[in-house]
Amino acid sequence: MDITSIGRRSWVLVGVGAAGIALAACGGTKAPPEVRVATAAASASVSQTSATPAAPKATAATVASQTCAAFAQTVDPYVLRVVDKQRGLPADYRPSDLQTIDDRWAAPGFPNEIMRAQAASAIVEMLSAAQAQGVTLRIRSSFRSYAEQQRTFQFWIGQLGEAQARRESAPPGNSEHQLGTTADVISANSGTGWELVEQFGALPEGKWVTAHAHEFGFAISYPSTEAEAVTGYVWEPWHVRYIGKACAAEWKSSGLVLVRFLERLATAPAR
Ligand SMILES: [Zn+2]
Numbered sequence: 304m305d306i307t308s309i310g311r312r313s314w315v316l317v318g319v320g321a322a323g324i325a326l327a328a329c330g331g332t333k334a335p336p337e338v339r340v341a342t343a344a345a346s347a348s349v350s351q352t353s354a355t356p357a358a359p360k361a362t363a364a365t366v367a368s369q370t371c372a373a374f375a376q377t378v379d380p381y382v383l384r385v386v387d388k389q390r391g392l393p394a395d396y397r398p399s400d401l402q403t404i405d406d407r408w409a410a411p412g413f414p415n416e417i418m419r420a421q422a423a424s425a426i427v428e429m430l431s432a433a434q435a436q437g438v439t440l441r442i443r444s445s446f447r448s449y450a451e452q453q454r455t456f457q458f459w460i461g462q463l464g465e466a467q468a469r470r471e472s473a474p475p476g477n478s479e480h481q482l483g484t485t486a487d488v489i490s491a492n493s494g495t496g497w498e499l500v501e502q503f504g505a506l507p508e509g510k511w512v513t514a515h516a517h518e519f520g521f522a523i524s525y526p527s528t529e530a531e532a533v534t535g536y537v538w539e540p541w542h543v544r545y546i547g548k549a550c551a552a553e554w555k556s557s558g559l560v561l562v563r564f565l566e567r568l569a570t571a572p573a574r
Contacts (some may be wrong), residue, residue: 320458324339370547371552371553371554372571373426374549381396382421382546383546383550383569384483385565385569387477387562388469388473388474388498393476394475397448397481401483402418404423408430409441410441410489411497413443413497416445416486418444418446418485418545419545421520422486425545425548426444429515429516429519433508433511436561438490439492440446440489440490441491442486443489444490445483445485446481446485448481449475450475452477455472461474471536479542479544484544485544486542487543492506493506494509499539499541502542504538504540512540513526517551519551520545520550521544521545522550522551523544524539524542524543524561525538525539525542526538550568
C-alpha cells in the first residue's frame, strides 16, 4: 500500500514486507506470530470463565469500596507509573505475570494477545460486558517488548521523518504497551475492517469504550485531539490502559488527561 495515497491518521494498518508486521498509530507493531507465540509460551490462558467473578455489574458505585490512593499503596508501582515521551521504562522491563488471552477476544489475524494477569482479566470482563450489550470489540494489540517497539519506531521514522513519527509512535522504552497493561481495542464496524482509525471514536463501539472503559479499570490515555498538547500523541480512542477500577473511576471523574492524573497521584500524600 502506498501510504502517501491515504490520510496520515488512517494508514495505521500497513503490511511490511514478508514479515507482515502491522503497525498502529499509537506506536504499535505486531511482531511476527512466531515471536509472539514464543513470548507467551510459558503463560497461562485467560478465558472468559477465568475472569474475576465479580459484582454482577461494574459501576462507579460498586468499585468505590477502595480508593485509588489505597490501591496505589498495594499494587505493583508499574501499574500506575507515568510512561510518556520524557519518562520511560528500562529496556529490560518485562512484567513477570503476562498471560495469554483467549483468541476469541482477538481481532482476526492478531492471535495470542498477552497482558498482565489483572489487566487480562479486566479486559475480558470489559469485552464480555460489551458483547452482552451487542457491542463487538476485539483486541488488536497488547503487550509489546522494548525490541518490538524499537522496530516499529524505526520503521515510522523511515516512512515519515522523525518529527511526524513521534506524534504517532512511541520511541522504544516510552510505550505504555511495554507495561503489559495496555491494549488497543477495535471494531470491525469502522468501514475499514479491524484497523485502528480515528473514526472508531465516533462509532457506537468507540463511544461505548469512552463511556464504560473506566468501569472495568481502564483509562483512555490519549483521549482527544485537544489532548495532544498534553500527551504529545494524536487522539487514540482505541488505546486503553489498566489502572484498576478505583483509580479509573477517579480518573474519569477528575476529567484529567491520564498522565496528569498519574502525576497527581504520585505526589499525593498516602491515606
Ligand atoms: Zn496503543
